[in-house]
Amino acid sequence: MSRPRCWRRSSRPRRRSDTCGACWTRCMIVSRKLRVSGKFRVKPDPVSGTDLRARQYVMVSWSMGLLVLLMVAYALFFSAYSLQRHASFNTHAADLSYFDQPMWNTTQGHFMERTLGDRQAPRMTDHMEPILVPISLVFCLWDDVRAILIVQSLALALGALPVYLIARAAFARRRREDDDRLPAAGDAGAEGLALAFAAAYLLFPALEAANLADFHADPLIVAPLLFAFYYAAQRRYRPMWIWAGIAVLVKENLPTMTFMLGLYLACDGILPELRRGGLFRDRAAGPAGARWPRFRHRWLTERRLHGLALMAVSLIWLYIAMFVIVGSVAKSFYGAEGPIYLSTRYTGLGGGAPGMARGLLAMLGESARLGYLAGLFASVGWLALFAPEYLLLGTPVLFANLFSDFPGQYSGEQHYTAALAPVFLIAAIFGARRLRALAERVLGSVAPNRRALFGLVPALIGVWLLAFSLSHQIQSGWTPLGRNFDWPQVTAHQRLLARFAAQIPADAALSTTPPLHPHLAHRRVIYVFPIVKDADYVLVDVSGVTDMHPNDVQGMLARLTASDEFGVVDAADGYVLLARGRATGALAQALPDAFYDFARAPDARPEHPLDITFGGKVKLVGYDLLDDPKWRLTHFRFYWQPLKALPAEASISAQVLTQAGEVADDTALRPMPALLWYPPARWQVGETVVTETLPWYLPKAWAPVISVAAAGQLLEPAGAREVSQEDRGADPFTDAACLPDGRLRLAQVRRAGWDLTALPAWPGTVAAPARFRGPDWQVELGGFAAPAATYPGASLPVALLWQGWQAAAPTPAPRDYTVFVHLRAAAGQTVANGDASPTWFAPWPTSQWRPYDDRPLVAVPDAHALTLPADLAPGRYDLIVGWYYWETGERLALVDDQGNVLGDELVLGQVTVDPDVAPQPDISCLFASACCASGE
Numbered sequence: 001m002s003r004p005r006c007w008r009r010s011s012r013p014r015r016r017s018d019t020c021g022a023c024w025t026r027c028m029i030v031s032r033k034l035r036v037s038g039k040f041r042v043k044p045d046p047v048s049g050t051d052l053r054a055r056q057y058v059m060v061s062w063s064m065g066l067l068v069l070l071m072v073a074y075a076l077f078f079s080a081y082s083l084q085r086h087a088s089f090n091t092h093a094a095d096l097s098y099f100d101q102p103m104w105n106t107t108q109g110h111f112m113e114r115t116l117g118d119r120q121a122p123r124m125t126d127h128m129e130p131i132l133v134p135i136s137l138v139f140c141l142w143d144d145v146r147a148i149l150i151v152q153s154l155a156l157a158l159g160a161l162p163v164y165l166i167a168r169a170a171f172a173r174r175r176r177e178d179d180d181r182l183p184a185a186g187d188a189g190a191e192g193l194a195l196a197f198a199a200a201y202l203l204f205p206a207l208e209a210a211n212l213a214d215f216h217a218d219p220l221i222v223a224p225l226l227f228a229f230y231y232a233a234q235r236r237y238r239p240m241w242i243w244a245g246i247a248v249l250v251k252e253n254l255p256t257m258t259f260m261l262g263l264y265l266a267c268d269g270i271l272p273e274l275r276r277g278g279l280f281r282d283r284a285a286g287p288a289g290a291r292w293p294r295f296r297h298r299w300l301t302e303r304r305l306h307g308l309a310l311m312a313v314s315l316i317w318l319y320i321a322m323f324v325i326v327g328s329v330a331k332s333f334y335g336a337e338g339p340i341y342l343s344t345r346y347t348g349l350g351g352g353a354p355g356m357a358r359g360l361l362a363m364l365g366e367s368a369r370l371g372y373l374a375g376l377f378a379s380v381g382w383l384a385l386f387a388p389e390y391l392l393l394g395t396p397v398l399f400a401n402l403f404s405d406f407p408g409q410y411s412g413e414q415h416y417t418a419a420l421a422p423v424f425l426i427a428a429i430f431g432a433r434r435l436r437a438l439a440e441r442v443l444g445s446v447a448p449n450r451r452a453l454f455g456l457v458p459a460l461i462g463v464w465l466l467a468f469s470l471s472h473q474i475q476s477g478w479t480p481l482g483r484n485f486d487w488p489q490v491t492a493h494q495r496l497l498a499r500f501a502a503q504i505p506a507d508a509a510l511s512t513t514p515p516l517h518p519h520l521a522h523r524r525v526i527y528v529f530p531i532v533k534d535a536d537y538v539l540v541d542v543s544g545v546t547d548m549h550p551n552d553v554q555g556m557l558a559r560l561t562a563s564d565e566f567g568v569v570d571a572a573d574g575y576v577l578l579a580r581g582r583a584t585g586a587l588a589q590a591l592p593d594a595f596y597d598f599a600r601a602p603d604a605r606p607e608h609p610l611d612i613t614f615g616g617k618v619k620l621v622g623y624d625l626l627d628d629p630k631w632r633l634t635h636f637r638f639y640w641q642p643l644k645a646l647p648a649e650a651s652i653s654a655q656v657l658t659q660a661g662e663v664a665d666d667t668a669l670r671p672m673p674a675l676l677w678y679p680p681a682r683w684q685v686g687e688t689v690v691t692e693t694l695p696w697y698l699p700k701a702w703a704p705v706i707s708v709a710a711a712g713q714l715l716e717p718a719g720a721r722e723v724s725q726e727d728r729g730a731d732p733f734t735d736a737a738c739l740p741d742g743r744l745r746l747a748q749v750r751r752a753g754w755d756l757t758a759l760p761a762w763p764g765t766v767a768a769p770a771r772f773r774g775p776d777w778q779v780e781l782g783g784f785a786a787p788a789a790t791y792p793g794a795s796l797p798v799a800l801l802w803q804g805w806q807a808a809a810p811t812p813a814p815r816d817y818t819v820f821v822h823l824r825a826a827a828g829q830t831v832a833n834g835d836a837s838p839t840w841f842a843p844w845p846t847s848q849w850r851p852y853d854d855r856p857l858v859a860v861p862d863a864h865a866l867t868l869p870a871d872l873a874p875g876r877y878d879l880i881v882g883w884y885y886w887e888t889g890e891r892l893a894l895v896d897d898q899g900n901v902l903g904d905e906l907v908l909g910q911v912t913v914d915p916d917v918a919p920q921p922d923i924s925c926l927f928a929s930a931c932c933a934s935g936e
Contacts, residue, residue: 063191067164067198074202075157077479078211081487082149085212086518088488089544093517093528096214098123100145101521103136108524115526116333118533124329126340128252128321129217145518148215155220156211159422160198162226167429168194169233171436171458189458193432196462200469201425204379206417208478214518216415221250225257226422229393232265237306244310252321252339254419256396259314264393265307345404363403367920372402372410375476376417380424381468383461386431394423407926412476432461483754484630493543493573493598500577503570504537511535513546530556536580538566542673543574543598543692550673550694561587574598574677596682599674601690604639608733612744614708615715617644618652618680621688623704623746625733626695629754631924632934633695636704640691642683650680650710654693656702659748659799659863661839665696697930700751701759703841706744714742723747723758732758739842748841751934770906771805772883772892773899777813777846778805779883779892782859784908786879791918793870796823796911798834800862800881810860813846815885817892821864822880823911831872834864872913879908 085091102114102123112123112132123129138147171190201207210219224247231240248255326339334340348359363369377384384391391398397419401409409416439457447453470481478484501520504510509525511532516539520526527535530548538560540546546553560566560578567582568590576595584590606622613619624637636654652675656665667675674691683689708715720736735747735758748759770781783801790796798821804810816837823832838844840861849860882905883892891904925932 060191063164063168063195066195067160070195070199070202071157071160074160075153078156078208079150079153081478082153082212083146084488084490086146086149087490087494089494089515090488091214091518092514092545093521094214094514095216096145096518097521097526098126099132099215099217100148100518101523101526103132103148104139104143104522105524106133106136107139110524113524118527118531120525121333122329124326125333126326126330127217128326130249131217131220131246131251135220139522143522145521152215152219153211155223156207156418157202159207159223159226160201162223162230163201163422163425163429164194164198166226166230166233166426167197169230170429170433189455193458193462196465197425197429197432200380200428200465201421203469203473203477203479204421204425205473205476205478205482205484206376206379206412207421208482209413209484210415210418212478213414216418217251218254218415219418221247221254221257221419222422224250225261225419226425228258228261229422229426232261232306235303237302240306241310248314248317252318252326253400254397255314255318255321257394257419257423259311259318260393260395262307262310262312262314264390266304266311268303268307269301341406345406345409348405349403360403368407368923368926369402369410371923372412375412375472376420376424378468378472379421380428381465383429383431383435383465384424384427386434387427387429390427390430391423393426394420398423407923411923411927413923428465432465436461496573496575497541499572500539500570500575503577504539508536509534510537510539512539513541513544515545516541532560537569538576538578540576541574542576542677550671550676553673554676558587561585561590571595572597596678599678599689599691601639601688604688604690606639608731608747610719610734610736612717612719612736613643614717614744615710617646617650617710617715618642618683618708620706620717620744625749625756627756628695631927632697632751632931634698634756635693635695637690637692638706640683640689642680642685642687642689645685646680646683647710648681649712651675651708652680652691653707653709655705655707656696656698657705657841658699658702658865659839659841659861660797660834660836660865661842661863662865664698664702665693667693670694670696697928697934698751699933701749703748703759704746705739705841706746707742716742717744720744740844740848741842743842745841771895771897773895774817774883774885774890774892776815777811777817777892779803779810779813779846780805781881781906784881786908786911788909789912789914789917790868791915792868792872792874792913794868794918796832796834796866796868798864798866798879798881798908800838800864801859802838802862803859809858810849812849816845816847817883818886819862819864820880820882820884820905821866822905823866823868824878824880825875826878831877832866832868834866836864838862839864868913874913874915876910876912879911880905881908882906 086096098114102112105111105113113120114123115121116125123132135148135151138151141147168190171193207219207222210216224243227243228240228247231237231243244258244261248258322339327337330336330340336343348363349356350359397416401416401420404410408414436457439460440454443453443457473479473481475483497516497519504520506523508523509527510520510523511527511529512520513529517526517528520539525535527533529538529540529546530552532538538557540553540557542550542553542557548556557576557578561568561584564583564585566578566580567584568576568587569579569582570577571591572594574595574597576591604621607624609622610620619641621639621641623639625634626637627634638654640652654667654672655663657663670693672691672693674689678689706717708717717736717738720738721734722737723730723732723735733747733749737745739745749756750759751757772779772781780803781800782803785797785799787796800819800821802810818835818837821834822830824830836843838846838860840863844860844862882894884890893904894902894906896902921932
């Protein structure tokens with residue numbers, strides 16, 4: 001029998017790629033026979049005399065042990081973190097219940113059925129995720145939503161194993177010829193680098209974010225895709241098909257990933273063969289008698305056949321899942337042709353080929369999208385750039401995320417990026433291998449006699465990788481090292497939910513608020529409040545997130561009980577449980593006193609303590625400043641003690657004002673829920689009442705202002721104390737002052753990155769005095785502050801400091817004058833103005849410039865905001881300030897030290913208008929436009 005051409009002269013080929021599949025099998029059989037017969041003998045290390053095979057087994061055992069330890073640590077930590085977030089009401093109906101309920105219904109015989117709006121619908125209205133069906137069987141072991149949160153953490157932890165195997169095989173210098181059972185690892189450098197890449201995988205911030213973003217199917221593709229690539233690289237196609245099949249079933253759009261894996265296999269080795277000129281060699285060119293396998297070896301190799309088959313299977317299932325199943329179901333529910341997200345998330349790429357090209361270029365120039373790309377590369381130490389062809393594996397998902405209209409897809413904060421992590425890890429592994437080879441060639445040419453230096457190359461690559469991985473983890477990660485880490489505390493209020501859940505029958509239809517929804521979704525029908533429809537029970541937490549205006553929540557509950565259709569079954573600490581057919585009369589009379597416990601704080605310890613009384617009737621004992629720095633959402637928790645019984649018309653309100661007096665938030669528009677349900681007239685003397693505002697997006701600088709009124713009159717605050725910069729030990733957030741109109745201003749706050757800092761009393765600079773004089777009054781400008789550059793459409797803040805003549809205390813004017821602040825072009829036309837009475841959080845007319853709150857009046861700060869036209873031409877503009885009397889328009893004269901008139905206005909300086917200084921919107925701003933003001 002003639003020996004196939006691919007069979008080498010040696011008893012065993014050096015690499016599997018040197019042979020076809022049949023010959024490789026023969027090699028394995030021969031090598032095993034030789035090993036059994038004793039013809040393969042293990043030679044000891046010439047230096048230490050130890051068995052090399054034993055040393056390798058020890059090395060592999062230690063590295064595998066460390067790998068398992070890392071995987072277990074990840075699984076335990078993120079399982080605990082996910083469960084803690086769930087227990088503290090940080091999971092919601094969207095998206096945890098949207099997965100949990102159809103999975104649970106599947107185990108009850110209702111295949112992938114969920115409550116969508118006010119009707120029952122299949123999960124396939126949005127997505128096709130067959131992998132959820134076998135995962136739903138976990139509810140047979142533990143009937144709790146927390147089970148799938150743990151499964152998600154375990155699935156992501158498992159992905160570290162194939163990363164380790166891929167890296168170890170990539171960096172192994174050779175395979176042991178005496179034992180084919182040994183792993184493809186020949187040195188400590190390969191094991192160390194494999195562990196480093198496994199650690200980088202577990203520290204990948206986008207994977208951690210997906211792990212904590214409730215539950216989704218996307219993270220479940222990570223481990224199967226990595227295993228499929230590993231087995232494909234090892235030419236073990238049977239397990240490759242098993243894992244690729246699992247990956248295909250994760251989600252309807254993710255077969256694009258397995259399609260690219262098939263394309264990788266189909267194209268593998270084409271370029272070297274093209275360079276050799278043998279890719280399409282005719283069979284006649286071979287030796288006589290050569291048959292089809294001879295030709296197949298040149299083109300349709302076993303590897304390429306598997307690749308083409310995987311491409312075909314992926315495309316067929318992609319079409320069936322996305323357009324036949326999801327498309328038809330979505331059309332019946334939404335009226336959309338195809339999946340709903342395809343028609344709503346890529347509108348910027350319309351207009352044909354030219355429009356798409358313009359859209360792509362414009363999107364690539366956005367800092368948020370570039371930051372998304374940079375974060376992916378930084379997570380793997382930028383090593384993926386050395387093997388860019390492997391990034392093609394994730395091209396479809398990367399394109400879909402990067403050019404979507406929905407910021408969540410390129411935020412790196414949700415589940416969409418999970419499928420890209422394997423691609424960047426694979427590219428980084430092979431990029432590091434190329435970098436190692438390049439470094440060794442350079443070292444070999446520079447120091448050919450010092451091959452011991454080669455061992456430093458893997459160590460340096462590993463240090464580089466871990467340094468970048470850890471630094472990016474600190475910047476964007478979710479472990480205790482990361483900036484995003486925030487371990488939530490489970491309160492007694494949240495634990496009280498179990499009492500109400502126990503009173504709702506398992507087969508009863510329920511309507512509840514979004515944070516409570518995932519805790520109660522193991523039932524066939526569950527609505528998101530205020531949808532009630534045919535619900536048997538309604539459970540609302542009025543003190544938590546309702547996604548409704550507080551007035552609407554109260555009104556909806558009142559209507560349900562007023563009609564005698566529902567009645568109060570139980571109520572405590574802000575929870576209200578209603579049941580159909582149990583009439584109890586009006587809501588206010590049916591609520592027990594324990595319901596108002598959410599507004600009481602018997603053991604209050606305010607973060608910023610105060611001692612300010614309003615008219616001797618009520619005391620503000622302090623407040624907490626609660627801030628979400630990532631999304632720049634801020635709210636306040638105020639603590640009150642009634643000193644006397646308050647009248648029925650007593651009211652408390654809070655506003656957030658800018659220095660120029662603009663209202664950023666107002667409880668008149670978004671009331672504090674505690675005051676709606678437990679108004680001041682019901683407060684008991686001696687108790688501590690806590691009232692909390694709703695979270696809101698606030699500007700860059702602001703201050704909260706409190707008003708307490710009774711009988712139609714504001715109650716004067718007493719006890720406010722301004723904290724100066726000289727008070728080193730004082731809490732700057734306890735700064736407070738009484739405004740001229742009788743309201744209380746709390747600390748002035750400015751956002752600096754992720755921190756909120758207290759502003760000084762005067763944020764401007766002191767300039768040379770400029771004096772203005774009129775027939776009956778004079779004033780001096782002691783300082784000002786304004787930005788040197790701005791952009792068209794911006795709001796230009798200008799702060800002024802007014803004082804008396806020669807830095808004396810300012811005196812009140814006999815009439816109210818107005819300050820004008822103009823931005824003027826070189827040609828003399830005014831392009832923006834900010835004329836207003838002097839204002840510092842509240843108007844301060846010049847006729848009222850007198851001491852208040854038992855403090856001397858030293859100077860009067862004044863703030864103005866000029867809104868620039870959006871089409872303002874770039875250039876340099878003069879900033880002008882002056883005074884005039886509003887009734888006649890008569891201006892005050894600008895004079896020098898000797899009283900000589902210099903004019904009637906002062907040029908403070910020049911401001912450059914440049915569109916290029918406009919801040920690029922970050923991801924928070926893209927999610928919510930109201931957040932943009934605080935990000936500038």
